Amino acid sequence: MNSLRASVNKNTCIGCGICTEICPAIFELDPMGLSESTIATIDPSLGSTVRQAAESCPTDAITVM
Ligand code: SF4
Numbered sequence: 001m002n003s004l005r006a007s008v009n010k011n012t013c014i015g016c017g018i019c020t021e022i023c024p025a026i027f028e029l030d031p032m033g034l035s036e037s038t039i040a041t042i043d044p045s046l047g048s049t050v051r052q053a054a055e056s057c058p059t060d061a062i063t064v065m
Pocket of ligand 1: 008012013015016017018019020034035056057058059060061062
């Protein structure tokens with residue numbers, strides 16, 4: 001399985017913190033209170049967790065590639 005990448009659209013992120021709660025290994029709130037992915041290449045073992053975070057985002061701000 002290939003490795004994954006996740007990105008957060010800061011124009012649509014509302015800083016609710018759901019993704020950082022579901023997947024703290026990848027998402028972190030920046031000083032502005034918006035989420036960002038802290039890992040450039042995500043290990044496939046975290047695939048289901050990062051997808052769950054993306055699906056749980058209320059504004060669909062997370063893209064998993
Ligand atoms: S779940 Fe979505 S809106 Fe909430 S902090 Fe994460 S990226 Fe932003």
